[in-house]
Amino acid sequence: MQLIACPHCGPRAQAEFEFDRSVESVLTVDATEAEAVARLYHRENPKGWSWELWRHSAGCGVFLKLHRHTVTHEIAEVSLLDAAQ
């Protein structure tokens, strides 16, 4: 099980979190059809380092941006989303 360091709650077990989506698939509200198709359906699906959104759903509820390795499960970075994101 992965240990995810929530900036609000400290290191917590993966059981408290839910994977939401990969950052590449986040859609802006003004995306064109072509952008939407590319972001939703043309996925990198990386084997290696990946930028992902996770939610501390059974904790403080915050959305987090993780830089996580999809083979070793190493987590290099956990950050809060800033307003611009």
Next chain:
Amino acid sequence: MKRYSSLGLLTAGLTGHTSWPRAWRDPAPKARYDIVIIGGGGHGLATAYNLAKRHGLRNIAVLEKGWIGGGNTGRNTTIVRSNYRLPQMQDLMEFSLKLWETMTDELNYNVMFSQRGAIFLGHSDSDMTKLAERGDAMLARGLDAELLTREQIAKMIPVLDMSRDARFPIEGGLNQPRGGSARHDAVAWGYARAADALGVDIIQNCEVTGFSMRGGKVEGLETTRGPIGADKVGICVAGHSGQVAGLAGVKLPVESQLLQAFVTEPIKPMIDTVIMSQSVHCYISQSDKGEVVLGGDPDNYPTYSQRGVPMRLEQVAGEAIALIPALSKLRMLRSWAGTTDMSFDGAPILDELPIEGLYLSGGWCYGGFKATPGSGWLFADHLATGQAHPIARPFALDRFERGATVDETGAGPKARDR
């Protein structure tokens, strides 16, 4: 190919089983093939077998990065059924289920396909409404389905906790009597042996590292055992679909996640059907060896690790014990995980990719095993003729951008279970 038979088994037994020839050759890769299949799992081997058997092609290779039976073919919970709700999925899985019924004879290999029934449990009035709807959809399409009452379930599966204060009260169920299970290793070995006998080269320990292309058309492959030329290439690699297609610069609508399975120590027969609960997400059956086979939700996050998260084991074991309290006395023998390519509508992708000569059979999510013979038949048709079989047409790659997804659960663009 030395034909397997009861008499042959008896005679070989008299000489201590020393007379068996190897089941398939171990050829070195040739410089060029008409068609190369990447991935020596059930789907890849079934595709190669159908290309040789039904289309008469003889210059075919299957490349496997590991060994035959070492991937997802040997990592699933071996359940075979066609009890789907949408007609496109029903047609695909029923086509496959019919082929399961003749597979042992066709391959001259006992795949131990046992049509012991596949039962979805209902735990509430709303579950029963959904099961009735699914059953009606199946009957309307000519599939076998029986809606079962609570009393019928109690009689069929006496080990279930039928008490009113059970954690998951049981209100009834939906049975597909022709569903069941098979021995998954035998499926891989049987197809490998039968394909090899028809001249297909099965090349193990051969990983594809790149494609060579000319003018937007596939010309061959780079592999860990050297370059191999090919007119057409079929990708059948399950969890690594995105990685292999990525080598050709194609991005797919899939996300790779893990599905775990667990088996207990072997015991005498106690469960003679396949028990599934879609609202609880627990799959229970008993293998012919006597092990109780358990499955549950996928791990629900992207990973290629083939190491399942322990909380899933805890969840599935807890659910299985709540449904069948007697299971609490058993020790867990093994657990493992397979990497699955979860598509964004829960349905597979069977199509030619935007590169000429490059085809994909992928996105089977965690439901690929039951589709093995049908997938091989349909994909071989597409590779051999360049035209998708009518049953495969709804599973075209461009269905996502056209908004024509085959969405069994109606949940939108997200990797999910069914």
